[in-house]
Amino acid sequence: MNIKDRIVQKEIFSIKREIESADNNEILIIGHTERGKKVFATEVVAHGNKISVPALKQYMQKGDVVLHNHPSGNLSPSNADINIAAMLGSYGIGFYIINNEVDKLYIVSEPVEVKKVESVDSFKLLKLLKPGGIISSLFNHYEERESQAVMLETVIESFNKSKISVIEAGTGTGKSLAYLIPVFKWTEKNYERVVISTATINLQQQIVENDAILAAKICGVNPKISIVKGRSNYVCHKRYYERLEENALFNENDEELKIIGEWLETTKTGDRSDLSFYPKDDLWGNICSEAELCTGIRCPWHEKCFVLKARKRASASKVLVVNHHLLFSDLSMRRNGNLGSDEPAVLPPFMRIIFDEAHNIEKSASSYFSESFSFTTISKYLKRIVRVVRGKNIGLYYYVKKSYKPADKAFTKIPGIVKKILASAENLDIGILSLLGKSGSSLFNDLINDKSRAKVYELIKVLNEKLLKFSALGNFSVSNG
Numbered sequence: 001m002n003i004k005d006r007i008v009q010k011e012i013f014s015i016k017r018e019i020e021s022a023d024n025n026e027i028l029i030i031g032h033t034e035r036g037k038k039v040f041a042t043e044v045v046a047h048g049n050k051i052s053v054p055a056l057k058q059y060m061q062k063g064d065v066v067l068h069n070h071p072s073g074n075l076s077p078s079n080a081d082i083n084i085a086a087m088l089g090s091y092g093i094g095f096y097i098i099n100n101e102v103d104k105l106y107i108v109s110e111p112v113e114v115k116k117v118e119s120v121d122s123f124k125l126l127k128l129l130k131p132g133g134i135i136s137s138l139f140n141h142y143e144e145r146e147s148q149a150v151m152l153e154t155v156i157e158s159f160n161k162s163k164i165s166v167i168e169a170g171t172g173t174g175k176s177l178a179y180l181i182p183v184f185k186w187t188e189k190n191y192e193r194v195v196i197s198t199a200t201i202n203l204q205q206q207i208v209e210n211d212a213i214l215a216a217k218i219c220g221v222n223p224k225i226s227i228v229k230g231r232s233n234y235v236c237h238k239r240y241y242e243r244l245e246e247n248a249l250f251n252e253n254d255e256e257l258k259i260i261g262e263w264l265e266t267t268k269t270g271d272r273s274d275l276s277f278y279p280k281d282d283l284w285g286n287i288c289s290e291a292e293l294c295t296g297i298r299c300p301w302h303e304k305c306f307v308l309k310a311r312k313r314a315s316a317s318k319v320l321v322v323n324h325h326l327l328f329s330d331l332s333m334r335r336n337g338n339l340g341s342d343e344p345a346v347l348p349p350f351m352r353i354i355f356d357e358a359h360n361i362e363k364s365a366s367s368y369f370s371e372s373f374s375f376t377t378i379s380k381y382l383k384r385i386v387r388v389v390r391g392k393n394i395g396l397y398y399y400v401k402k403s404y405k406p407a408d409k410a411f412t413k414i415p416g417i418v419k420k421i422l423a424s425a426e427n428l429d430i431g432i433l434s435l436l437g438k439s440g441s442s443l444f445n446d447l448i449n450d451k452s453r454a455k456v457y458e459l460i461k462v463l464n465e466k467l468l469k470f471s472a473l474g475n476f477s478v479s480n481g
């Protein structure tokens with residue numbers, strides 16, 4: 001590949017200068033392209049740290065490329081490069097590797113060609129809702145609703161101008177239609193995928209089974225629409241047959257498992273909600289699909305796999321209906337750059353989102369974009385290592401000490417450090433609880449002033465130091481005498 005076909009000469013010089021001024025270390029550059037083709041402008045965004053790329057996503061947009069130099073001159077992408085390229089690719093951003101002399105280029109992934117956005121005509125769509133329009137011919141006593149028309153117009157404007165709108169619509173507005181009609185028209189004109197995120201499965205079903213059909217009749221566009229669910233909703237063939245074998249081994253006869261086996265032969269979806277009964281949680285937990293246990297393409301059942309089929313359906317759909325949890329789990333995977341691994345993001349790439357039942361998103365978003373601390377969990381694990389019961393020392397530490405007699409001095413420090421971690425965790429727990437007030441719950445940002453916040457940060461820091469000290473003890477040599 002001739003680098004001059006992809007980067008204009010003046011930017012090649014400028015990148016070379018930047019690499020030299022970074023002492024020939026690794027740097028990251030954003031390249032702006034002409035409609036996804038040739039880089040005509042560049043800016044350096046990071047020095048010497050590949051991991052920072054996902055965080056830099058905020059500076060890039062669809063059609064840009066990331067240029068990354070390999071000082072060794074070997075332009076083969078590392079696994080980290082491939083993961084980052086996959087993550088950026090889902091946003092339409094390309095990834096190129098160059099050498100320090102900037103005369104060689106390796107294309108890991110191309111940016112998408114940015115097409116001009118085609119606006120949706122609000123005047124034409126508003127006409128559909130007027131008396132005498134298509135909608136009135138579908139209902140006997142149709143009455144135009146002003147709030148629905150205002151909402152539809154606002155949604156169209158948000159799409160056309162790539163704006164965020166927050167709309168509060170009362171009961172009876174007909175809000176699903178007010179967003180579905182613009183969404184359908186948008187996907188037709190712009191070939192972009194849109195996600196509709198709701199809090200409840202009932203609303204998801206109502207959208208797909210009723211409202212989408214009506215919206216398609218009204219606006220004359222019928223894009224493929226699918227509900228996307230988390231993988232634990234689907235039965236996993238591999239786990240089902242493993243469980244069956246286990247039961248046979250122990251001569252167990254589970255009636256529910258038998259019925260699920262018969263259903264497995266006929267179901268087209270493998271979705272728990274298609275079963276005629278609600279299986280016991282512990283049984284379903286043992287036979288449903290789980291990311292950590294899924295062998296993907298290496299699985300002997302992969303051609304029949306319901307999760308893979310559901311993903312294929314989602315990829316072929318222009319409109320995806322999901323719940324808030326699934327959406328935030330997908331966004332958090334993208335943010336953490338997990339793409340390109342064996343467990344890719346849950347959803348295929350999409351460009352726009354409609355949140356319905358949006359009053360619930362704060363809870364879902366917080367659960368994916370926050371760290372959690374539980375004194376009970378920390379204490380549970382530490383007490384497995386060292387604890388005193390009725391004056392007697394028990395726990396893994398004493399077991400290992402007695403059985404293997406570790407020679408390391410560091411080993412003897414364990415009980416002391418465990419005690420200190422427990423004390424710091426307890427202090428943090430008490431510190432946080434004292435800030436929550438009577439309600440017992442609050443958002444960290446809302447509730448406290450700078451002084452209280454600093455206090456919590458200090459307690460976190462102390463606990464962190466103790467945990468680091470513990471992990472720094474490392475492995476111990478043992479004598480088996």
Ligand code: SF4
Pocket residue numbers: 235236237238239289290293294295296297299300301302305306307308
């Ligand atoms: S591909 Fe994964 S989810 Fe599908 S049947 Fe195999 S192990 Fe189960």
